[in-house]
Amino acid sequence: MIRALAKLFIIVCMCFSISVCAEEGQVSASQKRYKYQLDLIGFTPDEVDIFSGIALSTTDNVKATLIKEETKLHFLKILLPTKSMQFELSTSVSPSQFREQMSRLFNRMDVNVETKFIQQENLFETTRAQSPYTAQLFVLWSLIIILLSGTFLVVFWSWVQFKLNLYESGNQSEKWLRLVKTLQLFPFPFLCREKWQKQLPHWEKRISQADIWYDNAHQLLKNHEIESANVFVKKSLEVNASNIAAQALESAIAEQLSKHQVIDDERQKFKGLVTEAVEIAQAGNLYKALEKAYLALALCQSHESQNRPVIDLQIDSTKNLIKRISANKSHRCAGLKLISSDQRVHINCGDSMRIGRSPKSNDKTQSSDKQGTNKQGTNKQNSIDLTLPQDTLSRVNKSIVVSREEHGFSARDIGSTNGLWLQYKQCEANKAYFLNEMDQLHLTPPDEIGSVGIQVSRILSNKSICLRLCQNAVLPNINLDSTNNFINPSEYAEDCWYLSNETFYLVCASDHYIWYSELEWKAAKSRHEDSSVSKEVLKLDMKEGVWLHILSNDYEVKINDDRIIGPVPLPLNSQLSVNDYLIDIVLIPELAIDSEVTEMLRV
Structure with a gap:
């Protein structure tokens, strides 16, 4: 009996424990929870608030945590916001129940949505x-387009009015005509006023x-009637200033008028x-x-x-005028002297040159001979010969003669x-x-004190010979009582x-200015002497009278303070x-030489 009661007790306890475990299992099964991530995209702020207040309410045992929120403005970034929330x-x-709940909620809100579940x-x-602001955006953009179109039409019409005026x-x-006809092509009659038509x-x-x-x-311009053409083209532009061809013609006529004005001047x-x-x-002022x-x-x-055929035909007459002005003004001369501060050049244009004492040795004008002219512009020693004021020399008419030969120059004693x-x-x-170049001629014994030596500086064919005084003469001691007059060659170092x-x-x-004969200058140029810095300034032509020619316009040339610009x-x-x-x-004119010979014959 006792054993039976014990077995019954054990069975009852086991049944109770089984029932308790079953109830706990049911409780645990009923309390199972799910975790989701919910993204709401493109909703208005009101829609998001309604949805979060109903679907995410804690009354349904829902715990919601906001992870991300983003607001976007759809109209010019200033109006019509939408929210996207996570x-x-x-x-x-x-999940199926939650999706069904959201669908019912959005249906009650009258919002069409597309929901996807990514497992x-x-x-x-x-x-x-679809966008929640479709109607609003359409209305706003329509208003803006209408406003801009109206503004454009007003501005365009104002611009047309301004351009026509x-x-x-x-x-x-x-x-004006082209713009009005263009306005008639538009399908807006109000743009072209009836007045303009x-x-x-x-x-x-x-x-x-x-x-x-x-x-x-x-x-008229083709007929070279420039003045009349200018009148008509101005009339054309006064009526229609937009004629491009007339404007070009006016420029051409103005250029022609300017040229004619310059030519007239x-x-x-x-x-x-x-x-x-x-x-x-x-x-009487020649120069x-x-x-x-x-x-x-x-x-x-x-x-x-x-190529202006207006006054170029006057060239010959102008040259004839120059010839008439200078007619009988040039002098045929037997020689000339070119005297400057650093060079004294004596030129004999004949075929022979005598060397000896001046006609009057006691004449005190040798200094004026070296200086060229006196204050009155005259020279008492206007000689084409090489004359020196030394008493020991023979007179020039009975001394030494240098003559031009067929193949050079020669020297001859004619009775000194x-x-x-x-x-x-x-x-x-x-x-x-x-004579040869660098030869020396002595007019007195070379070993005597005060001997005068002449050196041949340069010979160029039979055209030109250049003589200079030797600078190695031995001068006597100064004796104030001596009747003989000796020259100092160093005083003639610049003479040739x-x-x-x-x-x-x-x-x-x-x-530095230097005189050259023609052959001397050609020889110097062939030897490239100072070719980079040498420049021809003047030319003296003595074939038909003595003429001075200007060879460079870089120099200001004057004769007796009168400017020279031509021969x-x-x-x-x-x-x-x-x-x-x-x-x-x-x-030294040829007549002066004749009178000098006569004077020497009398002495």
Whole structure:
């Protein structure tokens, strides 16, 4: 009995424990929870608030945690916001039940959504099917387009009004007509005012009249009637200023008028220069008259180079005027002297040159001979010979003669008292001895004190020979009681005597002026002596009278303070200035030589 009660008790206890365990299992099963991630995309703030207040309420044993929230403005980034939110949920509702609950809720809210459940991520992604602001955006953008269109039309019409007024005030008929006809093409009748349409015939008539005047101007210009063409083209532009062809024609006519004005001015200038040249020549001022004549000639030649057949035909007459002004003003001379501060050049233009004592040895004018001219411009020793004021020398008419031969130059003693020594050897009287460059001639015995030596500095064919005083003479002691007068060769170091019929050139080398005969200058240029810095300045031509030619316009050349710009004849006595470098020029005419010979024969 007891054993049976014990077994019954055990069975009852086991049943109780089984029932308790079953109830605990049911409780644990009923309390199972799910974790989701919920994304709400593109909802209005009100919709998000309603959904979160109902679906995510804690009354349904839902725990929601906001992870991310983003607001987006749909109209110009200032209006119509939408929200996108991300939640983390913990709930006992199964995914299918939760999805069904959300669908019912959005249906009650009258919102179309698209919901996806991504099982791998436990993610509910709910997106609004269409924008919540479609109607509002349409209305707002429509208002903006209407406003902009109205503003554009108002601005465009105002611009049209302004341009038409501008064209009308500027007489731009063609542009006015083109703009009005363009407005007629638009499907908006209000853009083209009725007033403008009525004015169309008037503007068309103006354009037609302007074209007629333009054609007349073009034809007149072809006929070289420039003034009449200018009148018609101006009329055309007054009626239709927008005619491009008329504008181009006006520019061409203006250019032609400008050229004609310049030519007329130069023609008047030419006439004035010629008139002044004639008047000044009649007044006796040769060089100023020639300056005006050469300026007139340069003006004619400039017209010729520019192909202007207006005054270029006057070139020959201007040259004839220069010839008439300078007629009988050039002097045929037997020689000349070119005397400056650092060079004294004596040129004999004949075929022979005598060497000896001055006609009057006691004449105290040798200093003036070295200086060229006295204050009155005269020279008492105007000789073409090499004469020296030394008493021991024979007279020049019975001394030594240097003559031009067929193949060079020779020296001859024609009866001197002292004799002639060539290269320190005495020469026979009246016998010609050919000279070579650097030979020395002595007019007295070379071993005597005060002996005078002449050195052949340069020989160029039979055209030119240059002589200089030897600088190695031994001078006697000064004796105030002596009746003999000895020269000091160092005083003649700058003197050179030419027997030459060549043209002479003044050359500037490193601001130093030097006279060369023609062959000397050619030889110097062939040897490239100072070729980079040497420049020809002047040329002395002595073939038909003595003429001075300007070879460079870089130098200011004056004769007796009168500017020289072209070839001019030289007077008997003149002062030449080249950039303030002074040269005294003395011409020795052929008549003066004849009188000198007569005087020597009398002595």
